[in-house]
Amino acid sequence: MTGTRAWHLKARPTGLPDMSHFELKPLDLPALGEGEVRVENRWLSVDPYMRGRMNDVKSYAPPFELGAPMQGGAVGTIVESHSPDLAVGDTVFHMMGWREQAVGPASAFTRAPAMGVEDFQWLGNLGLTGATAYFGLLRVAEAKPGDVVFVSAAAGAVGSAVVQIAKAKGMTVIGSAGGAEKCAWVRELGADAVVDYKAQPVVKGLMEALKAIGADGIDVYFDNVGGDHLDAAFAAARNGARFAICGMIEGYNAGPPPAFRYIMRVIAARITIKGFLYFDYLSEMPDFYRDMGGWIASGAVKSRETVRDGIEAAPQAFLDLFAGANVGKMLVRL
Numbered sequence: 001m002t003g004t005r006a007w008h009l010k011a012r013p014t015g016l017p018d019m020s021h022f023e024l025k026p027l028d029l030p031a032l033g034e035g036e037v038r039v040e041n042r043w044l045s046v047d048p049y050m051r052g053r054m055n056d057v058k059s060y061a062p063p064f065e066l067g068a069p070m071q072g073g074a075v076g077t078i079v080e081s082h083s084p085d086l087a088v089g090d091t092v093f094h095m096m097g098w099r100e101q102a103v104g105p106a107s108a109f110t111r112a113p114a115m116g117v118e119d120f121q122w123l124g125n126l127g128l129t130g131a132t133a134y135f136g137l138l139r140v141a142e143a144k145p146g147d148v149v150f151v152s153a154a155a156g157a158v159g160s161a162v163v164q165i166a167k168a169k170g171m172t173v174i175g176s177a178g179g180a181e182k183c184a185w186v187r188e189l190g191a192d193a194v195v196d197y198k199a200q201p202v203v204k205g206l207m208e209a210l211k212a213i214g215a216d217g218i219d220v221y222f223d224n225v226g227g228d229h230l231d232a233a234f235a236a237a238r239n240g241a242r243f244a245i246c247g248m249i250e251g252y253n254a255g256p257p258p259a260f261r262y263i264m265r266v267i268a269a270r271i272t273i274k275g276f277l278y279f280d281y282l283s284e285m286p287d288f289y290r291d292m293g294g295w296i297a298s299g300a301v302k303s304r305e306t307v308r309d310g311i312e313a314a315p316q317a318f319l320d321l322f323a324g325a326n327v328g329k330m331l332v333r334l
């Protein structure tokens with residue numbers, strides 16, 4: 001047995017979680033069996049969907065078990081290997097985060113392709129959030145050059161990738177984010193207009209943004225937030241608009257919104273609304289690596305990270321996502 005530390009779920013929250021719902025405890029890891037590897041984690045991902053896993057409800061990802069170690073995306077280095085498939089020193093990404101070390105079959109770990117990028121990119125633009133942006137925009141919403149795209153949480157990990165992919169593909173982009181500093185960064189990423197939803201109602205900001213770029217509506221809405229943002233998108237939709245519903249973070253702690261004022265426009269504007277999960281598109285990952293790798297290499301897609309240090313920082317980093325404390329991808333460095 002080897003000792004490591006892992007965050008465990010201590011209690012199930014109602015509404016916004018706090019530190020009392022998490023506990024950092026020692027975890028005994030077994031000696032390696034045949035085909036197994038030991039990984040020293042170096043980067044942990046914290047993601048909004050993990051809030052859903054803190055509830056005891058059936059969903060696409062199983063709930064975290066009370067009193068058991070939590071899981072999440074991570075990048076690490078193989079430090080011991082009993083498998084011919086992975087060697088000591090290999091960089092891998094996997095789902096046994098929220099802990100310092102992980103042990104498991106080699107098949108649970110993916111060797112990072114040799115693309116000359118920083119390791120944390122496998123949790124960001126070349127990982128779950130970049131793939132979500134790519135498939136959500138191009139496959140789910142079927143966005144094409146010339147479309148007017150509206151994206152919420154545009155200064156976050158998924159949203160900032162959506163803005164840049166849309167620009168790389170010749171679309172016009174309106175991004176919304178909370179606060180002037182975030183909006184300025186979304187502009188820097190290439191957005192044609194921005195909506196600071198903390199300074200004014202989203203629907204008003206979106207209508208003004210459309211006027212500023214001389215467009216009469218949106219063709220695509222990439223939803224990361226739900227609530228008032230989704231309602232504003234209903235109000236602004238052009239005929240035949242497509243909505244990719246990626247996330248609804250506004251409701252993760254508060255529950256669903258009470259009502260939509262503009263939802264009946266779904267009929268008149270013939271809006272297509274489609275929810276999706278990035279892993280529905282795993283068979284198309286080679287396309288994603290080719291395109292995203294090219295955009296990163298050419299500088300068309302850039303990233304920004306908000307980094308917290310030490311395993312102790314993981315739950316607060318996660319909680320801070322709901323306060324908008326991150327610009328770009330929120331990461332924990334071990």
Ligand code: NDP
Binds near residue numbers: 179246328
């Ligand atoms: P982000 O990096 O975008 O971080 C979350 C951001 O959401 C915050 O920075 C904040 O930005 C915004 N936010 C938080 N609370 C609220 C609120 N109440 N109202 C409005 N905005 C809020 O996270 P990710 O990029 O990792 O995830 C973005 C979305 O994508 C989430 O909804 C997530 O669940 C979803 N997702 C879905 C996947 C799928 O397969 N469908 C896969 C991965 C993510 P601001 O300061 O601008 O408000």
